Amino acid sequence: MIGKKVREIRIRKGLTQAELAKKSKLTQRTIQRVELDKNTPRDYTLKQISTALGIDIAMFDKTLEKPKSLWASLLKLSWLVVLNIFLMTVIGYATLDSNANTNSRITAFLLSFSLPFLIASQTPKTTSWSRVLQYGSGFIFYLILIVVQHYNLLWSVGFKTGLIPCLILGLSTLYFVKYNGNRGTYSLN
Structure with a gap:
């Protein structure tokens, strides 16, 4: 894929492989290998080629991404499931426990803000909806479960204990907080 882009841009600029090799200070054989996608070029090679062609090296970044393996995807999914169960358990225990008092409900309220805030600050490149679906699916499941299971007791179970507000x-x-890593500031979407 990288080779195809390099070839297209080189032809569009009217350069031969030899001219591009001379301009980029690489060998013609290296240019041929890159264009034929024989191997994945090193960062130095891509930098030299992009400089010679007058393009941004970031143009090649998306084509360099390797597809994730099934194992990595399963590991990430299992981590998200464990994290969501943990968040559900902490908030539920602090609000629904029979010994829950005002202090534990205040703690649940603070945790229901600070933990998602921490998650939002650590995932600045993730879109809001993606963040909610990945890290807030436990909250969504918990809300649905409370509404379905305790519909008649929604006020006493959901609101009076503080679970639904939390x-x-x-x-x-998770949805509204956006961290701008460049400036180190937070903003609302």
Whole structure:
């Protein structure tokens, strides 16, 4: 894929392989290998070629991404499941436990803001919806479960204990908080 792009841009600029090799200070054989996609070029090679062609090296970044293996995807999925179960357990225990008092409910309220805030600050490149679906799916599941299971007791179980406000606050924080890593500032979407 990289080779195809290099070839297209080289032809569009009206350069031969020899001219590009001379301009990029690489061998003609290296240019041929890159264009034929015989191997993945090193960063130095891509930098030299992009400089010679007058293009940004970031143009090649998307084509360099390797597809994730099944094992890596399963590992990430299992990590997200464990994290969501942990978040559900902490918020649920602090609000629904029979011994839950005002202090534990305040703790649940603070955790339902601070944990999603921490997640949002560590995932600045993730879109809001993606962040909510990945890290807030436990909250969504918990909300649905409370509404379906305790529909008649929604006020006493959901709102009076503080569970539903905590879950909504957590989801809102995941969706609305945006961290700008360049400036080190937070903003709302």
